Amino acid sequence: MTSSWTAASTIAGKEVSDARRTSLLLVMTGFMFVAGLVALIVAALALHDEVLTYNEAKAQLIELGKSATSIPPPAFVPLKLLRGFIEYTEIIGAVLGIVLGYRAAAIERGRNTLALILTRPLTQTTFIAGKLCGNLALIGAVMTATFALGAIGIMLIGGVSLTADQLLRLLIIDAAAVVYIAIFFALGLLLSLWMKSLPHALLAAFAIWLGLVLIAPQIGDTLDPDNQVAGGVFRTLGIAKPDEKAILASFKTYETIRDGIEQASPAKHFERWSFALTGIKEIYNGQPIGAVVADRWNDFAWLAGGLTVLLSLLFFRRLDFTRLTKD
Amino acid sequence: MTSITAPVAPIAPPAPSSNAWLIASAALRVAFRDRTVVWLTAMFLAMVLVSAYLGWSATHTLDGIFQRAVPVLKAMGKIIPANPASEVSPLSALRNMTTYVSLLGALAAIVLGTQLIGADRKSGVFPLIASRPVSRTSYALGKMLALFIAVISLLVFAAVVNALTMVLLPGQTLTFADWRSLTAFYGVSALCLIAFGLIGMYFATVLRSESMALLIPVTIWLMMTFILPQLTSNTNPMNALNPIKATIVPTAGSFFDITSAILGPFSLMDIYRSLSATILGFTPGGHMARSMLSGVTIYVVVILFVALGILRAVRNFDASRSDYND
Secondary structure, eight states: OHHHHHHHHHHHHHHHHHHHHSHHHHHHHHHHHHHHHHHHHHHHHHHHHHHHHHHHHHHHHHHTTOOGGGSOOOOOOGGGGGHHHHHHIIIIIHHHHHHHHHHHHHHHHHTTOHHHHHHSSOOHHHHHHHHHHHHHHHHHHHHHHHHHHHHHHHHHHHOOOOOHHHHHHHHHHHHHHHHHHHHHHHHHHHHHTTSSSHHHHHHHHHHHHIIIIIIHHHHHHHHOGGGSSTTOHHHHHTOOHHHHHHHHGGGHHHHHHHHHHHHTOHHHHHHHHHHHHHTOSGGGTTOOHHHHHHHHHHHHHHHHHHHHHHHHHHHHSOOOTTSOSOO | OOOOOOOOOOOOOOOHHHHHHHHHHHHHHHHTTSHHHHHHHHHHHHHHHHHHHHHHHHHHHHHHHHHHHHHHHHHTTOOOOOOTTTSSOGGGGGTHHHHHIIIIIHHHHHHHHHHHHHHHHHHTOHHHHHHSSOOHHHHHHHHHHHHHHHHHHHHHHHHHHHHHHHHHSTTOOOOHHHHHHHHHHHHHHHHHHHHHHHHHHHHHHHOSOHHHHHHHHHHHHHIIIIIHHHHHHOOOTTGGGSTTGGGSOOOOOHHHHHHHHHHGGGOHHHHHHHHHHHHHTSSOOOTTOOOHHHHHHHHHHHHHHHHHHHHHHHHTOOGGGOSOOO
């Protein structure tokens, strides 16, 4: 037990030091930081423009001798600025996971060390556990640094300090982000330890990423009846919420299929979980953490379930090291 | 004894154009033996097949919502607005194609462009080619020709599938102008895919690592698809995937006016989406709306610029160190 633990922690330590030396992790982390910062700054600037437009409209109304209360002021909900930030985690975070999973296998296959490692008194479970622990530490560090950057950005841009409740929400989203990215890490590692050709494994992982992260949510989103008209069909027609619900009840099958397509995407589950906790989804705005988590726990369960399935395949499917060479 | 030797005609080197054709046909055969290229192409074609149905189904549902909203509006005593489903062009059923071309199509083009050069570098045939009477220019032109042929064949097939689905779907009648617009849409799509394919080819030539040769064009594509549209028109990353949301006019502001003026010409995906939205007639473009001429010119300039970069990179390529590091 102790020797297995020592072996796994040695592999994990080597994973971290190897990854730090490669440009792949640096490129993806840098890209993640840049994208996150761009999203945050753009969101802040958009809010700033909204405030300016509101002030101009308010001044005009006062000049005309009318009451300015007819137009609501733009609300500043600090965590809402993270919308783009979360969406980039969905897209680029998943790529980071795939790249780390691919690298973890490629580094052994490229040097033809995989066969050698597995001839040593080391079980496949220990080997995979070591790889997993090392890369989870890397994913955790990158994501925590990214979310810390987000929190600092909000405080600097908004000129407000985040409360303990808001920081806890960020921490819960960070944990979900690690699980979400770990799904793609496990996918990248599984395919790279399974497929005969390494570049094919990387591209197959990218093809799955395209399907799950971009295409499934895209189909669900574009099929949404309310997204067929710029500004929303119900708002354009001037239909109130209760009537909207009554009309949509006639399209239950259509809605079930549409939602089913969205449910197939882990990205959508991560998004729903995060949007609920940050209050981006209006109905959760101002609700306590416990109530939000209780309502959206199934999204986290989907993510954890997906990761468990992939890890089971990684741990229990025997590696055929004779075919896992460089090419 | 006198020996009679028949004069031997010197072997004329093949014309550069025939070399380019030869290289292009060989490159295409090798590329389409690669299963990943075939998978991505198959994925793209599958989405082409369903895109018209998805668009038609969404428009059909929109019409259904309107029909059910009419009695509600009448009961409220409101004026009945025009049916939004009847206001859109029949080609708008293909609006999802803009997303699939910019996602799957562009990724397939990047992979194809990378593989066209990468296959030679990995198999070690580059030093052999370099020792033959084949000029580097013919080689580069042949590879680019292979990319053009592959992209255009793919899009012709997609256009035929789209045309058939449009004819078969109920309630869709296309006029001559619609057919012309469909052709224009595929012309613009070809420019988009060729640009990204060439970017993939460029990095496959200049980089020493195969993984980075794939990762850097993918990063550029991610930047063009998500980051630049956000900087130039405040489009959230996931909204960029929705053909309607991606072209909605955002909140006007001095920051976005400046960024769209400076970064707009480099925001290739925004330009593609804006041109496609105008051609297919589903929304009038947004912050990034630009004329057909300026959009097409930007793409032609990018294609020529990257093609020249490939020619230069292939000419300067060290054949003795052609294999990738990883």
